[in-house]
Amino acid sequence: MTTPPTAPDPTMDAIGQAVAEGRAGDVPSARRKLLALWSTIGVTGDPLHRCSLAHYLADLYEDPSQALAWDIRALDAADAVTEQRAQEHHADLHIAGFYPSLHLNLADAYRRLGSFAAAAEHIEAARTQTPRLPRDPYGDLIRNAIHEVAEAITAQDRTPRTSAPGSPS
Structure with a gap:
């Protein structure tokens, strides 16, 4: 901004x-x-x-x-x-710019809980919303995290992401 x-x-x-x-x-x-x-x-x-x-x-x-x-x-x-x-x-x-991150976080939480079908729904919603992200470091961060969580969902990996907000470094 x-x-x-x-x-x-x-x-x-x-x-x-x-x-x-x-x-x-x-x-x-x-x-x-x-x-x-x-x-x-x-x-x-x-x-x-x-x-x-x-x-x-x-x-x-x-x-x-x-x-x-x-x-x-x-x-x-x-x-x-x-x-x-x-x-x-x-x-x-713009409120539309919130949705990729909101769906990403839901996907990640569901994935960590082992609810991979719900996680997949939200990661797809996040992907659908990515055109609303700015072309800047924040947008790149969210796009990369969407890719990372999608891979973890496919692998049915419940491990917390080290790149997630609030994760221990």
């Missing part, structure tokens, strides 16, 4: 701060902060907030069943985000 957010959004700022904390290694604190925000937002709150929070919170769980629950919430919330709402947050943001 090249332009700044169109309006300050304290909730998105708080989500971003918790995510940064988790990426810096304090996963328990980041998880607590995101769960507290989830309680504030609620299940009927702003879908952009719910989608973003759930998407990032899923990455903070090593247990694939816990990650899956948050990945499902993220996809459900994305379906309620309008293009207008996405662009209110950031002029360059």
